[in-house]
Amino acid sequence: MLAFLVQRISQALLVMFVISVIAFAIQDGLGDPLQEMVGMSVSEEEREAIREELGLNDPMVVQYLRFAGNALQGDLGNSYFYSKPTLEVIAEHLPATLELVIGASLIIVFLSVPIGVYAAIRPQAWLSKFFMGVSTVGISIPVFLTAIVLIQLFSIGVRVEWFPADTGWGQWLNGFFTTEGGLPSYGRGDELTHLFGTWESGFFTGTGLMHLVLPCVSLASIMLPLFIRLIRAEMMEVLQSDYIRYARAKGLGAGRINFLHALKNTMLPVITVGGVQIGIMVAYTILTETVFQWPGVGLMFLEAITRSDIPLIVAYLMVVGLIFVITNTVVDLVYGLVNPTVKLTGKKA
């Protein structure tokens, strides 16, 4: 176990080193950070003086060594825009993103497992076919569009007058398709509960939860179809396997077979994929956060790019790299718990 962790930590360090080198190498292509810091009419002399102060005129290698030296002491530099240490800026924005990912993950878990299992047990039922159809549509709509449609429907509201209003059925159909709106369309709301450190949570107040609904649903909309299909396919395969047939022959109840024996083995690949997907989801939040003005790291990163806030860009990439390594490590550990036949490297068989 210890050897496994040591191996993973050294992996994490390597990943972060590579990312920092790449990020540094491309910074010239990211533009001139000064453009965002000074007004248009500031003279070239003044600009040169600021560049010199920031050390932007030094050769790339010198800049990198300076950065690496500080990084080894846990200092990833100061953001140009926020004028604060980059890690502090990220720590301030990370809770918002994590809550978004947690919210979306909850939606995915609580919907994909029952639907996936149901669709596997009753592949011919019309409800299964309906879910599969919807999920195909869901998987092919970009999150940006989903988000805008959701805002239009549930935030602004839509008045439908497609059907003749003078007939009863027309009125009913108009009413059925008309939405009220009213859900918040941006930000996290005013009432956040302070948990600890920089973590302010929206999970404990009514308005906080309302603000979470649309962003979480849109973020979940990309992954949900994938998980439903994955669980369904895995489950169908497991249901064909010998031990399930044997269990049936033995006369075990359908519930026990499906939910204890089959589901457990179904979940193995799902956990692996899920772990990787959570990492990807952190990346997907960039789009979701932009549409909903969600003050998380995704939006922060996108703005850092438009502002050429290079220290913040580098720090963000390194932190995200770290998150990927951590989630993968956790997945491997959980995998070992669910399936005892899997051995972690370094652990004696």
Next chain:
Amino acid sequence: MKKLIAAFVGSMALAAAPVALSAEATKELKMAYDADPVTLDIHEQLSGGILQLSHMTFDPLLRWTQDLGFEPRLAESWERIDENTMRFKLREGVKFHSGNELTTADVKFTFDRLKESQDFKAIFKPFSGINVIDDYTFELVTSEPYPLLLNTATYIFPLDSEFYSGQTEDGKDKSAILKHGNSFASENLSGTGPYTVAERKQGVRVEFERFDDYWDSESPGNVGKIVLTPIKENATRVSALLSGGVDFIAPVPPNDLERIKRDNSTNLVTMSGTRIILFHMNQERVEAFKNPKVRQAIAYAINQEGIAAKIMKGFATPAAQMSPAGYQGHNESLTPRFDVARAKELMKEAGYEDGFTITMMAPNNRYVNDDKIAQAVAAMLARINIKVDLKTLPKAQYWPEYDNRAADMMMIGWHADTEDSANFYEFLTFCPDADSGAGQYNAGNYCNPEIDALVEKANVETDLDKRAAMLKDVEQRLYDDAAFIPLHWQDLAWAAKQNVKIEPVLNVMNFPYLGDLVVE
């Protein structure tokens, strides 16, 4: 115990009562801009966002009115003493947020700090100093007669000198202006303005509260609290207004103007702006651009009206010069000269009937529809056989390219910080000179010393009628010479709910005077 609580509540109510009486400002306004102020130090950066903040939390000596006149604010009155000196009388009894009283010492402190500020020092260059006469009288002195003295004085928002002097607990100078890193002034603020900053979370929200001791008791403003949320994404900002999440948004993207107009619960205000969008033709890179006939041919080939109507959806005013209406140099007789036949003729006369190939660059996220405008211009040039190799870039990468003059034609948008025509010429058409900084953004390398001399002369002409005539002449000469290709002035748009009366507080400089805002 109950009694005790009751007594306590009662005393609280009593204590709160006088405040509630004196301040009728009880309305709350939620608004969304595309960005929040980058700092609380109003001398750290010269930008629209900072000026908007300045007008909310500070007051200038005098300010622009909607028709580009001046109205007194902290300066009660002013008079010209001699050619180089203007004497100001300061309003008495004005309090800063800290409780300190405003005197000329604060004005001097502010003036000296502006001269130090990297962003503002250029604007204050014509000023040689400030003479303090007594606590409420001072003089601004320029080294030469300066017709734009009052224009520049709109940038003097007196700072609380006592508040910004001395050292912080960790020994830093409170008055320091820092571009990067934290300064005292970038996080603390004490002005005379209608609002104080109650809470600020950068990039997330800023909360303003009405200043109880605000000097302007005649202000009709009745907003007690403002919550500013930056919403960068256009569609989200519009949705926030339509869904009732916010009461006031700016800017409104051209694509959504119709949608907001159609909505009965919202009110849209548009104005013709003062930011000119133009293309330079680089004479250093392209031999043909040295020929005035070729430049004129290009000017004839571009359909400004078409771009304004089709690409900008009417959200722009077609331009044939740099000075917008209301500026001294605005020359009414200059109109877009779209005429392809004439353009072809001129190309033939210049000996370029078969055309040539050029490169063009434009930003794609700086100005409204900038990349689409560039594509349209490229297509129009193709009609007179000029083949354009177009590249559009995000602004962060575009400006370094601009500084390198990396393409034959480059787009730029310019707003004159002084709200005066001369500023356009100084930055965009003066003969480029690295030492003096003249023509800093003249990517065409156009150089006409005669015109430059005329502008210099206008800059020391304090007879405004004479000066206007000179500047109009400059516009005419630049037009005849086709020194650059003007496209349009980008319009401005704001939108608010019906009960928010934004119209009287808006202006073409785009700093709403939110202190005077009335919400019904």
